[in-house]
Amino acid sequence: MSVEWTERMAQFLRDNYQRMEDKEIAAFLSRVTGQKIDVRCIESKRARMGLMKYHLDLEPRVRRNPFGD
Secondary structure, three states, X not given: OOOOOOHHHHHHHHHHOOOOOHHHHXXXXXXXXXXXXXXXXXXXXXXXXXXXXXXXXXXXXXXXXXXXX
16 A cells, blocks of 8 residues: 655654654554554655664674684
8 A cells, every 4th residue: 555645744754753763653644644654664755755764872782603612
């Protein structure tokens, strides 16, 4: 099912993509618009709009040898 994106929906996505998770945006837009919007729809729309999420990894990851050496 394709989603009919309005300018208001796109603006909401632009304004909130960094502070809300994609599933929260999908749930909110589904509730407000009455359309079935899933997370993949939000992810693909964000990518087409050039809105990328950046995650700060504050703790360094330690690579462990799976063989125990």
